[in-house]
Amino acid sequence: MAESGARADTPAPADEPLLQTVDLTKHFHLGGLLSKQLLHAVDGVNITIREREILALVGESGSGKSTVARLLAMVYRPTSGQITFRGRSVHDLRSRKDLLWYRRQVPMVFQDPYSSINPVFRVSHGVMRNLQLHRPELDRVGRDAEVERLFEAVGLTPAREMLDKFPYEMSGGQRQRVGFAAALAVQPRLILADEPVSMLDVSIRAGILNLMIDLRDRLGVSMFYITHDIASARYVADRIMVMYAGHVVETGPVEDVLAGPRHPYTQLLLAAVPDPRQKTSFSTSAAIGEPPKVVDPAPGCRFRLRCPLAVEVCARETPLLRPMAPAHQAACHVASPNTALASEG
């Protein structure tokens, strides 16, 4: 397969973004009925996804990435902030017709291939339901043909045989392909992929990642790829967003961010990724400590307690995303556009 770094080939994105969020926020109530504690899962997140683009959201546990996915999938309602899809505010969607319209636009692929498919039905069940709910123009014959076509599109061949299988007869990788087939059934412009390869064996991941790239190139489907694995994010994504403790800390074109990470957390992440082909050093100074549980936080940078470069202002003021380079932003008081901070040594 040829090198797919040829992003210049993809058509220029349309002017209107596909999906946009402004100041997306989600807080959860903690404790019992009388407690007023709020868990700040997601705070002030701005996302823009265009046509034919794969945006990766990278974060560890507690970063809020799964919550973002569920906000976009309308599983949770935002505490505040706006989600707009093709100009329509999601907040205004009330009627069943509206909701179905949205669900057709933004289907989701889930993380766990062993629990995301109903074990008592054949694997074609979910795909069929999607067709029944969202493609009313198809009759029975049309649906049968379409299911077959979808299975072929995701590489599950021979489709006729695969359709009839039960989930227990399929491997993890095959089940994830079924998940993509179900998502494609609604003819979406955007697919939310919540850690679709995390639970698959390493040797199988490449197939799914390549499928995602293929869907973008051949069918023009955008993807919102959520992961904790920055290496896979680099492989599939055009742009990348890094989240920490509910905030977006860095965002930009994937090669730019990886080559010149500005935010200390991004640098820590990159240093922590073991690369079998290259020895890197990893100092444990910032590695000690874990992402905090953000409950009723005071202002200030949420990474400051682990940050080797923290200064006084970091405890006082929450840093906002500032431009560091064209299309490349980082939320850090210390980072500057001119100097790419030296990676951990």
Added chain:
Amino acid sequence: MAAIDTTLTRKPPSSSSHQAVARVSKAILRNRKATLGLVMFLILLFVALFPDLITSKPWNESVVPPAVIAQCQQDAVAAGKVPNCSQFPPTWPDYPLGTTQLNYDVLSQLVHATGVTLFTTLLISLLVTAISVVVGVTAAYAGGRGDLGLSFTTDVFLVIPALPLLIVLSTYLASGGIAAIVFVMTITSWAFGARQLRAQGMSIRSKEFLEAARVRGERSWYVIFAEILPNMLPLIVAAFLGTSVYVVATMAGLQFLGFGNVGDTLTWGTMIYQSQQSMALESGNIWWLLSPIIAVAFLGTSFALLNYAFDEIANPALRKSNRRRRAQPAA
């Protein structure tokens, strides 16, 4: 083009329902308890459906020829005793289990009552199971306040002492016939199953395929009945079988105590009641009392056997393991 996974080397399944039936049948035949329980149940079902093949006599008319009664009365008078010409003991081939106080044929009564008892038992069990499924699964799926409300209701019904309630209701609804018994038993029995099913529902609730169903736009009731329920079939079947055992025994017990015996409807429990009232054990036809008791035990046992066996079929961990012994490892 994306890399293509090769298929696993397994035979493609035939249609799903064929396969399920074949699997269950094989499992039943392999398990002795299941086979026995099923055979017992089928015997009773046969008797219920084809009563005429067992007996041709009526169940609610005297079967003792008037001549015999007359003779019996004469004999009694001659011997200076009070005539007591009823509850004749078993006499082959006229009345193999004897007669009742009104000289009805006990065997015919038993056979006739089989259909009623079986039908009532199954009806109650089905209703109870259906209600506990709806309440339990909805509570599990709804969560939050819906769950709170449904669980509270379940707990209330669970805590109410069943027997006194049964007795009170039976007395009130004495004229209601079979429908009354069905109603009374149903509302006092559904809560237990509802709790169990809610517990299992909760464990399924976190599965991603339910979230996937929501995200693709399914309505709540669809998720509950078309996605969750099929996953709970083993527990539901087990609940049904367990409930049936309970219903068989409790209905007989209720009627034995004198409640729910209504008019023309004859069940085994009613036979037990009537025979007790007529002192069958002490001084009459003992088989009038014993035969319905044995019948009740027979039906209860068949359900119980099926219940145990089903547990074993559904939960492989309970099966007797026939592990082959391998040679001990060389030191």
Added chain:
Amino acid sequence: MPSPLLEVRGLCVDYVTETMDVRAVDHVDLSLEPGEFLAIVGESGCGKSTLLFAIARLLSPPAEISAGSVMFAGRNLVALDEEELRALRWSDYSVVMQSAMNALNPTLSLAAQFRDTMEAHGTVSSAEIRARSIEVLRLVGIDELHLASYPHQLSGGMRQRAMIAMALLFTPDLVIMDEPTSALDVVGQRSLMTQIKELQQRLGFAVIFVTHDMSLVSHYSDRLAVMYAGQLVEVASTESLFAEPLHPYSRGLLDAFPSIRGPRRALTGIPGSPPDLGHPPPGCRFQPRCPMAMEVCATASPDLAPVGQSLVQCFLYQTEPARAV
């Protein structure tokens, strides 16, 4: 030449029930020198955890060791009974599990668990117990005030480190680890691995480390054993395996990792799935998925044979067996 600390010969583990008969570990040979860090790498279902538990004699029915020997400290662990094993366990070798929440008792504080373990091995003086507990916690970088903590009060990374501390209570010669980092985030994993390596270099114990993530151990292990479908397919020094993987599976595995540095390359992965161990394919088990498969591979099974300093099980490096198939 010092004798190996651990020597496994021809080890076979079978799962036998009335419905299945599966050989999960098939004639595995391994040796481990004192102080060596050996990683066993393989994907799900390859049998690596089963192998690990077999070596540690922690298998439960229906899994059982059906053949082979595990020589440790001059004795064959397979032949020992439970009492003899107990004497060795924790003092000579210890085990670190995948999840601390499974290995640690959630109802006991750390201090209580350490005390239980030490008392079970004969230490009675509470002053000694306390001193040793503080010492091992300090080794892994946990403050002594956490002795009073319960597992759920500690963060994920700390819990894993507490498990390692527990494993080091008696400074065993061998610590067996089953994917101890899989519950942690990337940063936490890296940090824990660094810590384990430091401890190993300081205290000198040998490590057998099972993982599905080859890259995780790439900077830490001395040798790597790659496992596939119950068999070892390649055993080599870490450096040479990463520089030049010999077995096609090792190569495929290595190529399946997307890289964050250097130019972007297309990934191919390894299409297909591991074989059903109940019915393994005749001949080489990797053959159905192997891009370099030859005719002989479908009918004959290669041996694990030396190629230079490594061991490889592949017909690319050996001739067909002389005996009839």
